[in-house]
Amino acid sequence: MDKDAQGRVTDKLTGIVKAPVHIVEVAVGDTARLLKDSGEMQRGVGLIPGIIALVLGFLCLLGVAAFHFPQYLTTPELRHEYSVDVMRHILFAALVLAGSLAIMNLVLRRARGISLMAAILVALAVAWGGSHVPVADFPDHTPYIGLDWFILDLLGSTTIFVLIEKLFPLYKGQAIFRLEWQTDFIHFTVNHFIVGLILLTVNFLIHRLFGWAVNDGVQGFVQGIPFIPQLALCVLAADMVQYWTHRGYHEIPFFWRFHAVHHSAKTMDWMAGSRQHILELIVTRVGVLGILYVLGFSKGVMDAYIIIVGFQAVFNHANVHLPWGPLRYVIVTPDFHHWHHSSDTAAIDRNYAAHYAFIDYLFGTAVRGQKGFPERYGVVGDYMPDGFVRQQMFPFRRKA
Numbered sequence: 001m002d003k004d005a006q007g008r009v010t011d012k013l014t015g016i017v018k019a020p021v022h023i024v025e026v027a028v029g030d031t032a033r034l035l036k037d038s039g040e041m042q043r044g045v046g047l048i049p050g051i052i053a054l055v056l057g058f059l060c061l062l063g064v065a066a067f068h069f070p071q072y073l074t075t076p077e078l079r080h081e082y083s084v085d086v087m088r089h090i091l092f093a094a095l096v097l098a099g100s101l102a103i104m105n106l107v108l109r110r111a112r113g114i115s116l117m118a119a120i121l122v123a124l125a126v127a128w129g130g131s132h133v134p135v136a137d138f139p140d141h142t143p144y145i146g147l148d149w150f151i152l153d154l155l156g157s158t159t160i161f162v163l164i165e166k167l168f169p170l171y172k173g174q175a176i177f178r179l180e181w182q183t184d185f186i187h188f189t190v191n192h193f194i195v196g197l198i199l200l201t202v203n204f205l206i207h208r209l210f211g212w213a214v215n216d217g218v219q220g221f222v223q224g225i226p227f228i229p230q231l232a233l234c235v236l237a238a239d240m241v242q243y244w245t246h247r248g249y250h251e252i253p254f255f256w257r258f259h260a261v262h263h264s265a266k267t268m269d270w271m272a273g274s275r276q277h278i279l280e281l282i283v284t285r286v287g288v289l290g291i292l293y294v295l296g297f298s299k300g301v302m303d304a305y306i307i308i309v310g311f312q313a314v315f316n317h318a319n320v321h322l323p324w325g326p327l328r329y330v331i332v333t334p335d336f337h338h339w340h341h342s343s344d345t346a347a348i349d350r351n352y353a354a355h356y357a358f359i360d361y362l363f364g365t366a367v368r369g370q371k372g373f374p375e376r377y378g379v380v381g382d383y384m385p386d387g388f389v390r391q392q393m394f395p396f397r398r399k400a
Helices: 003-036 046-068 084-107 114-126 147-167 181-193 195-213 216-223 227-251 254-264 278-295 299-315 324-327 334-341 359-363 388-396
Strands: none
Touching: 003 046, 003 114, 046 084, 046 114, 046 147, 084 114, 084 324, 147 181, 147 299, 181 195, 181 278, 181 388, 195 278, 216 227, 216 278, 227 254, 227 278, 227 299, 254 278, 254 388
């Protein structure tokens, strides 16, 4: 074989080797740019199905990991409740949907970079076992991160709240991927992944700080109340602690350093409520759950309360406006809580309640006489740095 022929063969082999590398580089580059970007999504170029495929592909890969290592990656309270077979069907459906959307985009030559990345993630998930990973017996008391809780909550929250925000928007022009969404998504992710550590810390502190106050007579009386009034009392007791704790965060300068992290979001949507300092998260949960532990509400009531507080914590930050009528004076709505996050002068240190709006009217801290909606959000002076780590470190800075 002459030198020219050898050169052509070498060039072909080099091209064969470089092609997959180039494809992966394009996929990674386009995905990285997407994750750094913000603003309205361009329509008609396959971006929306590409993003759906990418998110589902990523979550499917995480789901397969959870099947492989359930003792370390799943939440004990959850894995005792859901059916493994149902989870397998959901995982299989997600793999099919993500793969179909990715292939459709690639065939139509739309959003090829992120669609290719989605296809790679789906392929990796399938190669790792897909929805057929066997689950053997495993110990139940191991250290864990809440990967399953993160997957289920992200799927549920995006499906429910993004739809509600698009159907009933407060600000119609607000993009799903608005400014600083990356920071709030990291808060969302970290809060879910360390749920085991948070629960362990909260339970330890509750028993140490409030164990002395437990009284069998009081708990028996509370548990004897019918379900609906007992639930209403549970929410009221929790909200009274929430109100005064929340008010303390605003009115005591040292505590405000931590709470300012939550208020630094300049755009309100369903993910904005995730922006929170970890120490504030623990302290607030200890206070609220401590009083509920002392009063001894029944398990059914506590389960219902957890659903209510979880929904309101997300919903009341969402970009949503509905005609609440007189109900807005009774319960906390997105309109009510948006004013709490406003940096408008009339809204500073107002609307502290988390569930019952009448508590603020009772103590004279409700925003009154304001028509329309806030013009600005965030902390006055906009001094909070962006980024999860810098926000966690902010309260400990000398000039905070």
